[in-house]
Amino acid sequence: xxxxxxxxxxxxxELEDDDSGAVIAAVGRQVRLWREAAGLRAAELGAAIxxxxxxxxxxEVGKRIPKPEFLDRADxxxxxxxxxxxxxxxxxxxxYPKKVRDxxxxxxxxxxxxxxxxxxxxxxxxxxxxxxxxxxxRRPAFGADQIARYVAARMARQEIFGAEPLRMLTFVLExxxxxxxxxGRAIARRQLERLxxxxxxxxxxxxxxxxxxxxxxxxxxxxxxxxxxxxxxxAHWEGQLSNRLISDxxxxxxxxxxxxxxxxxxxxxxxxxxxxxxVLGET
Numbered sequence: 001x002x003x004x005x006x007x008x009x010x011x012x013x014e015l016e017d018d019d020s021g022a023v024i025a026a027v028g029r030q031v032r033l034w035r036e037a038a039g040l041r042a043a044e045l046g047a048a049i050x051x052x053x054x055x056x057x058x059x060e061v062g063k064r065i066p067k068p069e070f071l072d073r074a075d076x077x078x079x080x081x082x083x084x085x086x087x088x089x090x091x092x093x094x095x096y097p098k099k100v101r102d103x104x105x106x107x108x109x110x111x112x113x114x115x116x117x118x119x120x121x122x123x124x125x126x127x128x129x130x131x132x133x134x135x136x137x138r139r140p141a142f143g144a145d146q147i148a149r150y151v152a153a154r155m156a157r158q159e160i161f162g163a164e165p166l167r168m169l170t171f172v173l174e175x176x177x178x179x180x181x182x183x184g185r186a187i188a189r190r191q192l193e194r195l196x197x198x199x200x201x202x203x204x205x206x207x208x209x210x211x212x213x214x215x216x217x218x219x220x221x222x223x224x225x226x227x228x229x230x231x232x233x234x235a236h237w238e239g240q241l242s243n244r245l246i247s248d249x250x251x252x253x254x255x256x257x258x259x260x261x262x263x264x265x266x267x268x269x270x271x272x273x274x275x276x277x278x279v280l281g282e283t
Contacts, residue, residue, distance in 0.1 A: 023094040025062035027071075027087050032060040034078040049073035066091060092156070102245075103236060104157045110226040112168045113160075114259050116209075118222045121177050121191065123154045124161070124169070125198060125206075130191045131155070133183030166203040172218070172259075172266050175211045178279050185283055192280040199273050207266040208275050217261035225252075225259050 035045050035056075042060070043053035051070060058064035066074075068088045075084035093101055107113060107124075115122045120134060131154045135147045142150070160167065178195070181188035199206035209216070224236040235246040235255040246252055267275060 020094040021062065023090050024065055027066065027084075027091055028060045028062045030084060030087070031056075031066070031071075031074055031078075034074070034080050034084060035060075038078045040078070045074065045077065048077045065094070068092070101153075104153075106226050106234065106236070106245075107157060107160050108163065109228060110167060111165075111229050112170075112227040114170045114172075114225040114263075116172045116218045116222055116224075116259060116262050117177055118174045118218060119177065120180075120182065121173060121195075122171055122224075124158055125171060125173075125195060126154060127187070127191050127194045128155055129187050130183055130194075133187055137182075161198065161201065161204070168203055170205045170207070170263070172207045172209055172262050173272075174209050175275075178208055178276060181283065189280060189283050192276055192283060195276050196273060196280070199269065199276070205269040206272055206276075207263060207269055208272040209262065209266040213265055216265060217258045220258070223255055223259070225255055 035042065038045075040048075041053075042056040045051075046053045046056045049070065050073065055064065059066045059070065068091075071084050071088050071091070074080070075082060078084065113124075115124075121130065123131065126134070128151060131151050132147060135142055135150050161169070178192070182191075195206060198204055209218070222238065224238075225233065226236065227233040233252050233256065235252050237244045237246060246255065266272070
């Protein structure tokens with residue numbers, strides 16, 4: 001029986017850059033070529049894998065991003081020997097906004113990552129429900145598909161915690177980002193538990209910047225600092241409507257200086273975990 005709603009979450013997508021569109025178009029062409037080689041019509045392939053004929057056509061012409069299960073089923077039915085299923089990783093990355101893919105690439109290549117967050121928790125630390133709550137608060141409002149896309153991209157970036165070799169990951173969080181119950185208290189509690197779990201990893205240090213500090217080197221706003229194996233470094237700044245990659249060595253040194261002072265002004269990692277535990281007990 002054909003499940004017309006099987007691909008409901010993947011409505012027609014306007015891809016944000018040429019690279020993504022090229023990937024999805026190439027995958028669609030491969031699906032069509034394997035289907036034609038198997039002597040099947042689009043309707044027959046759809047019936048065999050649980051999708052509608054129109055959905056198959058849209059995948060083939062690059063108008064719809066195929067889900068992983070679409071490629072798995074099509075690979076099996078068409079006898080592609082894993083060639084279609086192997087495209088799942090490329091498709092998954094193409095689903096994400098270009099700026100997210102670019103940032104995730106830098107994070108994967110970095111041997112050290114440092115972040116100062118002054119408004120909400122850093123994306124690498126967020127639970128899925130906390131991230132979703134943040135995107136649901138956006139004004140103008142995001143659509144359901146857009147929210148799902150951004151949340152999936154944010155969660156995918158968190159693979160960095162288990163990637164080998166281990167990277168040194170440090171985070172300085174403003175006290176308000178730990179205390180503010182974004183999404184509700186139940187979500188906030190699970191988010192605090194997540195901070196404790198991550199903060200206990202050997203290669204992760206989380207520090208809290210108390211609100212009562214009279215001297216604060218991070219008043220210029222949040223930033224992220226990434227250092228690479230060849231000794232180079234870049235910084236990433238994200239504002240209200242734009243983000244900026246900082247690669248000029250002089251500007252990067254300024255960010256490094258500020259981050260070092262911010263870390264010295266914050267609670268130590270041990271004190272910070274104790275602080276998070278205290279807030280959890282109060283939430």
